[in-house]
Amino acid sequence: MSNKENKTKEKILFGKEKNPSSIEPKKLTLDSRIKFRCHPGVRCFTACCGGIKIILTPYDILQLTKRLDIPPYEFLHTYTEPTYLEKTDMPGVMIKLREDDNKCPFVTPEGCTVYTDRPSACRYYPVGMADFHEGGSRDEDGNENDIKEEKFFFTVREDHCKGFEEDKEWTVREWRIDQGVDVRDEMNKEWLRLVMRRKSYGLQASLSEQAKRMFFMASTDLATFRKFVFESTFLETYEIDKETIEKIRNDDVELMLFSFKYLAATLFGAQTMKVKDEKIKAKVAEMKLKQADTVKQSIKEYEELKEETARKKAETGIKE
Numbered sequence: 066m067s068n069k070e071n072k073t074k075e076k077i078l079f080g081k082e083k084n085p086s087s088i089e090p091k092k093l094t095l096d097s098r099i100k101f102r103c104h105p106g107v108r109c110f111t112a113c114c115g116g117i118k119i120i121l122t123p124y125d126i127l128q129l130t131k132r133l134d135i136p137p138y139e140f141l142h143t144y145t146e147p148t149y150l151e152k153t154d155m156p157g158v159m160i161k162l163r164e165d166d167n168k169c170p171f172v173t174p175e176g177c178t179v180y181t182d183r184p185s186a187c188r189y190y191p192v193g194m195a196d197f198h199e200g201g202s203r204d205e206d207g208n209e210n211d212i213k214e215e216k217f218f219f220t221v222r223e224d225h226c227k228g229f230e231e232d233k234e235w236t237v238r239e240w241r242i243d244q245g246v247d248v249r250d251e252m253n254k255e256w257l258r259l260v261m262r263r264k265s266y267g268l269q270a271s272l273s274e275q276a277k278r279m280f281f282m283a284s285t286d287l288a289t290f291r292k293f294v295f296e297s298t299f300l301e302t303y304e305i306d307k308e309t310i311e312k313i314r315n316d317d318v319e320l321m322l323f324s325f326k327y328l329a330a331t332l333f334g335a336q337t338m339k340v341k342d343e344k345i346k347a348k349v350a351e352m353k354l355k356q357a358d359t360v361k362q363s364i365k366e367y368e369e370l371k372e373e374t375a376r377k378k379a380e381t382g383i384k385e
């Protein structure tokens with residue numbers, strides 16, 4: 066993680082725990098009215114596209130790679146740098162700002178060059194959404210239920226942002242539709258849940274390096290995840306119906322949503338995916354075999370130790 070990252074502010078993606086002075090201490094609902102407009106005529110146009118940390122979600126990466134028509138690895142290498150997500154050990158990526166002016170690589174004086182495919186964090190700004198999860202228990206399958214979610218909205222009012230001085234007034238709902246935020250919410254929901262779930266477990270709960278690598282790969286590089294699904298023993302291992310296989314083979318969004326289910330199952334034991342019975346039986350048989358070998362080995366070692374002790378006693382003339 067670069068020092069630059071620590072100094073930059075973060076565009077809202079995850080709900081905020083603390084209340085930095087730029088967040089207005091007022092809970093808004095979808096029907097609350099806000100006065101705000103951002104357009105090329107504002108004095109501060111593109112001021113919020115520099116000195117900022119923009120975390121990318123899997124859907125953001127998918128849309129940007131399509132827009133730029135480059136494969137994920139090239140996008141990751143050229144436009145992103147690694148970061149940890151929301152104070153966890155979950156690895157992710159953020160936009161790599163330009164060296165010379167510390168601005169987003171997609172910004173020009175005329176505005177955002179990827180505007181219609183801009184990342185989620187850019188769309189949310191300056192209206193954030195907080196998501197509170199309360200209660201929650203697990204059913205016998207390990208799935209969470211009874212979770213009460215409370216959503217509310219807030220505005221981030223920074224001195225440099227002159228959009229609040231504009232005349233346009235609308236409800237939070239109207240503003241979010243205009244920004245295409247609702248689609249992003251839907252696409253990002255399960256992935257954000259994975260990150261927040263990890264956060265709620267705390268860093269004391271260990272997550273293997275292999276699991277972290279898998280999370281990173283599935284979250285940032287769908288092309289590699291596709292290979293993993295279709296060119297490994299994956300489909301022999303998990304019970305996946307034919308319809309789903311066809312969907313994920315042909316549709317990137319379906320594949321991405323599928324990857325969230327896979328991660329929930331492998332990282333947190335959610336029952337979102339089932340290992341085939343014959344695989345479980347084979348694994349149990351393998352473990353039994355290993356166990357039997359271990360027992361045989363320890364019996365052998367014990368017998369050898371006994372013989373060795375007896376031999377030494379005989380040599381030194383010690384009687385039992």
Ligand code: SF4
Nearest residue numbers: 114169171172177187
């Ligand atoms: S992606 Fe576009 S809107 Fe977002 S920071 Fe970069 S230039 Fe600005």
Ligand code: SF4
Nearest residue numbers: 103109111113226228
């Ligand atoms: S600082 Fe505010 S008004 Fe200015 S470009 Fe950014 S969002 Fe728009």
